[in-house]
Amino acid sequence: MTTDFDATRRAFDLPEGVIYLDGNSLGPLPRGVAERLARTVADEWGRMLITGWNRAGWIGLPARVGDRIARLVGAEPGSVVMGDTLSVKVYQALASALDMNPGRRVILSDTGNFPSDLYIADGLARSLGPDIRLKLAEPEALAAALDDSVAVLLVTEVDYRTGRRHDMAALTARAQELGVLTVWDLAHSAGAFPVGLAACNADFAVGCTYKYLNGGPGAPAFIYVAPRHQDRARPALSGWMGHEAPFAFDLDYRPAPGVERMRVGTPPVLHLAALDAALDVWDGVDMDDLRARSLELGDLFVRLVEADCPDLILATPRDHARRGSQVSFRHPQGYAIMQALIAEGVIGDFRAPDILRFGLTPLYVGLDDVRRAAAVLARVTADRLWDRPEFRRPAGRAVT
Amino acid sequence: MTTDFDATRRAFDLPEGVIYLDGNSLGPLPRGVAERLARTVADEWGRMLITGWNRAGWIGLPARVGDRIARLVGAEPGSVVMGDTLSVKVYQALASALDMNPGRRVILSDTGNFPSDLYIADGLARSLGPDIRLKLAEPEALAAALDDSVAVLLVTEVDYRTGRRHDMAALTARAQELGVLTVWDLAHSAGAFPVGLAACNADFAVGCTYKYLNGGPGAPAFIYVAPRHQDRARPALSGWMGHEAPFAFDLDYRPAPGVERMRVGTPPVLHLAALDAALDVWDGVDMDDLRARSLELGDLFVRLVEADCPDLILATPRDHARRGSQVSFRHPQGYAIMQALIAEGVIGDFRAPDILRFGLTPLYVGLDDVRRAAAVLARVTADRLWDRPEFRRPAGRAVT
Numbered sequence: 128m129t130t131d132f133d134a135t136r137r138a139f140d141l142p143e144g145v146i147y148l149d150g151n152s153l154g155p156l157p158r159g160v161a162e163r164l165a166r167t168v169a170d171e172w173g174r175m176l177i178t179g180w181n182r183a184g185w186i187g188l189p190a191r192v193g194d195r196i197a198r199l200v201g202a203e204p205g206s207v208v209m210g211d212t213l214s215v216k217v218y219q220a221l222a223s224a225l226d227m228n229p230g231r232r233v234i235l236s237d238t239g240n241f242p243s244d245l246y247i248a249d250g251l252a253r254s255l256g257p258d259i260r261l262k263l264a265e266p267e268a269l270a271a272a273l274d275d276s277v278a279v280l281l282v283t284e285v286d287y288r289t290g291r292r293h294d295m296a297a298l299t300a301r302a303q304e305l306g307v308l309t310v311w312d313l314a315h316s317a318g319a320f321p322v323g324l325a326a327c328n329a330d331f332a333v334g335c336t337y338k339y340l341n342g343g344p345g346a347p348a349f350i351y352v353a354p355r356h357q358d359r360a361r362p363a364l365s366g367w368m369g370h371e372a373p374f375a376f377d378l379d380y381r382p383a384p385g386v387e388r389m390r391v392g393t394p395p396v397l398h399l400a401a402l403d404a405a406l407d408v409w410d411g412v413d414m415d416d417l418r419a420r421s422l423e424l425g426d427l428f429v430r431l432v433e434a435d436c437p438d439l440i441l442a443t444p445r446d447h448a449r450r451g452s453q454v455s456f457r458h459p460q461g462y463a464i465m466q467a468l469i470a471e472g473v474i475g476d477f478r479a480p481d482i483l484r485f486g487l488t489p490l491y492v493g494l495d496d497v498r499r500a501a502a503v504l505a506r507v508t509a510d511r512l513w514d515r516p517e518f519r520r521p522a523g524r525a526v527t
Numbered sequence: 528m529t530t531d532f533d534a535t536r537r538a539f540d541l542p543e544g545v546i547y548l549d550g551n552s553l554g555p556l557p558r559g560v561a562e563r564l565a566r567t568v569a570d571e572w573g574r575m576l577i578t579g580w581n582r583a584g585w586i587g588l589p590a591r592v593g594d595r596i597a598r599l600v601g602a603e604p605g606s607v608v609m610g611d612t613l614s615v616k617v618y619q620a621l622a623s624a625l626d627m628n629p630g631r632r633v634i635l636s637d638t639g640n641f642p643s644d645l646y647i648a649d650g651l652a653r654s655l656g657p658d659i660r661l662k663l664a665e666p667e668a669l670a671a672a673l674d675d676s677v678a679v680l681l682v683t684e685v686d687y688r689t690g691r692r693h694d695m696a697a698l699t700a701r702a703q704e705l706g707v708l709t710v711w712d713l714a715h716s717a718g719a720f721p722v723g724l725a726a727c728n729a730d731f732a733v734g735c736t737y738k739y740l741n742g743g744p745g746a747p748a749f750i751y752v753a754p755r756h757q758d759r760a761r762p763a764l765s766g767w768m769g770h771e772a773p774f775a776f777d778l779d780y781r782p783a784p785g786v787e788r789m790r791v792g793t794p795p796v797l798h799l800a801a802l803d804a805a806l807d808v809w810d811g812v813d814m815d816d817l818r819a820r821s822l823e824l825g826d827l828f829v830r831l832v833e834a835d836c837p838d839l840i841l842a843t844p845r846d847h848a849r850r851g852s853q854v855s856f857r858h859p860q861g862y863a864i865m866q867a868l869i870a871e872g873v874i875g876d877f878r879a880p881d882i883l884r885f886g887l888t889p890l891y892v893g894l895d896d897v898r899r900a901a902a903v904l905a906r907v908t909a910d911r912l913w914d915r916p917e918f919r920r921p922a923g924r925a926v927t
Contacts, residue, residue, distance in 0.1 A: 140569075140573050142573070142574050142576070145576070147576060149576065149577045152577050153572075153576060153577045153579075153580075155572075155573070155576055156568065156569075156572050156573040160568060161565060161568045161569055161573075164564055164565075164568060164797070165561060165564075165565060168556065168560060168561045168564060168743070168801075169540075169556070169561055172553075172555075172556050172743055172744055173540050173542070173555070173556040173561075174542050176542070176545070176547060176549065176553060176555055176874060177549045177552050177553045177874060177876060178869070178874070179553075179744060180553075180744070185744055185745075210612075211611065211612070211615060211792070212610075212611070212766070212791055212792025212793055213792055213793070214764070214766030214767065214768075214791050214792035215611060215615055215764060215766070215791055215792060218764055222654060226654070238778060241767075242767055242770075242776050242777060242778060242780075243766050243767035243768075243770075243792065245778055245780075246765045246766060246767060246770065246780035247764065247765060247766055249765065249779075249780055250761075250762065250763055250764065250765030250780065253761070254622060254626070254654070254655065254763055255654065255655070255656075256655075256656070263778070288776075335793070337793065343568070343572055343796070343797055344572055344579060344580070344585055344793070344796035344797070345585075345793050345794050345795035345796040345797065345798070345799070346795075347795070348792070361650075361653070362650065363650055363654055364614070364615060364618055364647070364650065365646045365647060365649065365650030366612070366614030366615070366643050366646060366647055367614065367641075367642055367643035367646060368614075368643075370642075370643075370646065374879065375879055376642050376688075376878060376879050377642060378638060378642060378645055378663070379649075380642075380645075380646035380649055380650065391612055391614050391615055392611070392612025392613055392614035392615060392643065392748070393612055393613070393735070393737065393744070393745050394744075394745050395745035395746075395747070395795055395798055396743070396744035396745040397564070397743055397744070397745065397797050397798050397801060398745070398795055398797050398798060399745070401568075401797060469578070474576060474577060474578070476577060478776060479774065479775055479776050
């Protein structure tokens, strides 16, 4: 193992006494971010004003940061570009893929997909009219549901609740045998383990950067388009930043060459600067080392929790090949248990109806953290701390 | 006049010696932003981690900031929400409006619209199939081009090149007589002068916040939906943040009540925090005072430039009712002249093919700045500084 995980841990500014097992939802603050943002604001925006677009290179940030992410997801240089939110990028990838497969009417996805992907796909299908429809299969039945009526297969590689991982290579190959294009959502993959977009021959992929990539709350999304498709993909969201010559201000749209055509509007410079700084931590990280350590952390956590908390039911596959970088358990009092854990300094999160999620991210989580977290969880469940009124679930739209 | 423009000027951190006449492209840095961002990063993201969504109120930022902007554009409380880029919001508003006017096939806009709006409209029309098409009229012929085949009128109120302003009340009324829905792009209106969305009975509006609202490079966009339409508008980009209960993670999409259904993905917290701080400067500003001062600045600049630079041709209407808060001139050497001005500390910008733009924003530009800028422009043109090789226009995608 060549990766120095003590060094990566020191690169994060974690609160004293907290064990943070929620990097699968929001990564913690990398140390270089505050300073980079302060510089971007004071020295670039403040001093350069409008000239920052050229002089500070803001206009090129979506491609430069995209290339840094490309390395982490096994993508070709020049095949990833940043912008918008993951939901918007799902829409754009789906619309582009549908357009490249005319005559086919089905978007196929699975019930384990993140709901926003399904909402977006359904909204797109409704916009396009009664000919296009979204079809859902159970995750295990996804390969069998593929046929030549399917235009696009939309899959989130890792289930946001259970951590169950699809086989990207096999599903992509099967889809392509049937003439189906693939859109892979890497929300819980990018930065979680080695991803092989090029090796798997994926068509499109999208992902977010505020989870395992630690870009901060609301950090921008990315989109990947396989080089073989880039010059025929129609961006659907055809904004000026994806134009061949945005500053010619022509009345007609001509897409830029390559993946830059997937850019839409003015890039979020502050978020891109924060993300760019956050990505520095990856410079010395070998993704295979990361994966090995992540599995070691996961196996240990599963063993300890199963030994000490018999009421908690493992929701994550035991098989290494079938899991991401989180471990989840089910419990009917899951919400309250998680609140009790957070009150004790162990931060994971809860997903309805009964899932406790624990992200195990070797960049800043070690074996000792896992042991301590399991011990706190054992105490919370042994003492039935979930019965306390302060841990009860609130109503409404609050984030849980 | 109750507004203290000396106080608003002190609220900006402008570089020494610079006269900044490009706030119509990128507003300068308000003083409170750096500190607010530093707090959001260190105290919220760094300390609260995932709990910041609730404890720091991140989840509610799009609506809270939206309400602050609502006041500046004459919109009802609860009718504006933040997110995405202006191009994405144009798409969403157009798609929603088309959906509310079934059977009609035309999106009508004008050749003075910002190209990205036209690219987005054209891309949407192509996605929807041959039935839907984008039709363009000359700006002066827009009202006459309205008829009952038009589903949606898409207008940018102020022309980004010339500063020519459409009559929102009259165009909206005429459109509505014919059953046409309106989408107003307020890119060069919000923060530039009093806008009366409710008073004009507008249907939809969108805008950006990095120009006259000083939110910083890539600050998020806003969308307005008239209260009478909110509960029947289909968001088209139907992401989880616009769901009635995003954290229920239902498989089916049910739009949130009100304008919040227009939210799509995870909000850009850092940009929203910066923007929220930037909006503080508006707290003591009366929009009628702003307008009066803006016109005073514009009239003075036009008079001085026309007196001293006979080669420059005014591109902005003289009539107050027909202009925004910028003044533009045409010159065949416009690009090089602007570079020479910038080298002299007078920052405006250039728009192809021959437009010099000067944003006159009373928050931080005074009568003396306008006099000095006009004097520099007179010297640049008298001395033909545009002939110097360093001011020649580069090729490629650079921002101009």
